[in-house]
């Protein structure tokens with residue numbers, strides 16, 4: 001028999017304020033998982049090699065306190081992960097996942113407020129793992145909701161006795177996107193890359209402001225978004241995109257003598273299409289190696 005085991009603390013919420021002009025704040029929801037030599041805790045009730053999950057939680061606050069300057073969610077994850085490995089010989093591996101709550105500075109009549117913030121929508125995430133001495137950093141976003149009212153269709157799919165969906169060249173395309181991307185190099189400017197990757201994803205989803213770009217499927221749009229990120233950011237090795245297809249169903253009411261004219265829709269998120277893919281860089285240039 002072999003027991004694969006790990007333990008940690010999930011959903012540790014911490015906010016860190018840096019006083020000054022202007023004031024700065026981050027709010028993080030931190031989860032830590034440790035691999036350790038604590039097999040005996042499972043097999044013999046011997047807890048002598050366990051870092052208590054309560055201790056793990058306290059450590060999040062202590063490391064936050066030690067951060068005297070603002071830092072990215074990735075940098076915080078790296079500090080935390082390295083701490084557990086360097087302090088405890090019992091710990092052999094660590095994974096830290098953090099979700100940042102998007103507090104954004106308020107502007108009053110165009111003037112940034114000294115200490116006022118409002119909550120944005122999409123959230124910056126980070127995953128830092130260290131196993132066998134190898135540190136891996138991935139950044140991401142969750143809750144990036146995008147919608148376009150036209151320049152989307154879906155045609156040419158399998159038609160059989162189970163198919164009801166009409167082929168269309170005109171529909172609403174909407175998704176709440178999650179993405180995560182991993183880096184091939186260390187010490188990147190994580191916050192800068194985060195906002196530029198988001199910008200790239202959004203630009204590719206919509207196309208140019210006045211004319212947009214036609215999407216023949218969520219699958220194709222997803223691929224083009226991922227490809228553009230790998231093209232632009234040489235430090236990114238791989239990107240995963242999860243793009244649920246949130247259907248806006250045409251409302252037809254023949255009994256009321258009202259027919260759908262691409263105007264009234266029933267927005268739904270259940271059920272939704274699930275479309276996801278990971279694009280990973282090969283050593284040659286894209287897209288020839290795909």
Ligand SMILES: O=c1[nH]c(=O)c2[nH]c(=O)[nH]c2[nH]1
Nearest residue numbers: 154165216217218219245273
């Ligand atoms: O872009 C789409 N991809 C699909 O795989 C799919 N399936 C479906 O019913 N509608 C859509 N739309």
